[in-house]
Amino acid sequence: MFTKAIVRRPARFMINGITAHPELGKPDHELAVRQHDAYIAALERCGLSVEVLPALEGYPDSCFVEDVAVCTRRFALVTLPREKSRSGEIAGMDVLLGRHFPVIESIKAPGTLEGGDVMMIGDAFYIGLSSRTNAEGARQFIGHLERYGLEGHTVCMPPTLHLKSGLSYLEDGWLLVESAFAGLAEFSGFKRIDIMPAEAYAANCIRINDFAIVPAGYPKALADIKATGIPVIELDMSEFRKIDGSLTCLSLRF
Numbered sequence: 170m171f172t173k174a175i176v177r178r179p180a181r182f183m184i185n186g187i188t189a190h191p192e193l194g195k196p197d198h199e200l201a202v203r204q205h206d207a208y209i210a211a212l213e214r215c216g217l218s219v220e221v222l223p224a225l226e227g228y229p230d231s232c233f234v235e236d237v238a239v240c241t242r243r244f245a246l247v248t249l250p251r252e253k254s255r256s257g258e259i260a261g262m263d264v265l266l267g268r269h270f271p272v273i274e275s276i277k278a279p280g281t282l283e284g285g286d287v288m289m290i291g292d293a294f295y296i297g298l299s300s301r302t303n304a305e306g307a308r309q310f311i312g313h314l315e316r317y318g319l320e321g322h323t324v325c326m327p328p329t330l331h332l333k334s335g336l337s338y339l340e341d342g343w344l345l346v347e348s349a350f351a352g353l354a355e356f357s358g359f360k361r362i363d364i365m366p367a368e369a370y371a372a373n374c375i376r377i378n379d380f381a382i383v384p385a386g387y388p389k390a391l392a393d394i395k396a397t398g399i400p401v402i403e404l405d406m407s408e409f410r411k412i413d414g415s416l417t418c419l420s421l422r423f
C-alpha cells in the first residue's frame with residue numbers, strides 16, 4: 170500500500186529533453202503542465218498524498234523524478250544518472266527523502282543507476298543493465314538491499330532506454346511484457362500481458378493501490394489490462410512521450 174508520492178513540475182526547457190524520438194516533435198510545455206496536473210489528480214485518486222516539487226529550469230528532464238531515487242520499505246537510495254545533463258538533478262534529494270525515510274543510501278561513481286531501471290516486486294528489486302545503469306551501480310544497490318534484508322537481481326535486457334520501458338509489474342502476479350522482453354527467463358513465472366510492438370509505450374503502466382494507471386491511446390493493452398479486473402485510470406502522456414518519458418518516470422511512490 171502506497172501513501173505518498175513525490176513529483177516535480179515540468180521545466181519550460183523540457184523542449185530540450187533527451188529524446189530518441191525527435192520525429193514526435195518538441196513537447197508543448199503548457200499542455201505538458203495540464204497533463205501533469207491530471208497525473209497528480211490520478212495519484213490523489215489512488216489515495217496518495219502528493220508532494221509537488223518546483224520545476225528545475227536548468228534540467229530539461231527533471232520532471233522524470235523516478236530516475237534520481239529508489240524508494241524501498243527500509244531505505245531510500247539517491248541514484249547517479251549517467252547523462253551529464255541529468256546528474257545534477259540529485260542535488261538535495263538526500264535532504265528531501267530524509268524527511269520520509271530513516272536512512273538514505275547513494276550510488277557513487279563509477280557506478281551509475283537510474284530508477285527507471287529498477288522494478289520492485291515485493292521485496293525483490295530487478296535492476297536492468299541498460300545504457301544508463303552499469304554493473305557497478307547495480308552492485309552497489311544490491312549491496313544496500315542485502316544489508317536491509319531485501320534482495321536485488323540484475324537483468325540483461327534488450328537495448329531500450331530503461332527496464333521499465335519494456336516491463337511493468339501490476340501486482341497480483343500480473344506483468345506487462347513488451348515483445349522484445351518476452352524471452353527473459355527471470356519473468357517466466359508471472360501471469361503475463363503481452364504488449365505488441367505497435368503499442369510498446371503501453372508496457373509502462375503503474376499499479377497504485379486499487380488502480381492501474383495506463384497511457385491513453387493503446388486499445389489492445391487497455392482491453393487486456395481491464396480484463397484482469399484491476400480498475401483503470403487512463404492518462405494522456407503525449408508531451409512526455411516526446412522526450413521518452415512515461416508514467417512511472419513522473420513520480421516516486423512509497
Ligand code: CIR
Pocket residue numbers: 186187188230233235236252255284285286330331334412413414415417418
Ligand atoms: C531521459 O532520456 O533521461 C529522459 N528524456 C526520459 C527519462 C524517462 N525516465 C524513465 O523512463 N524512468
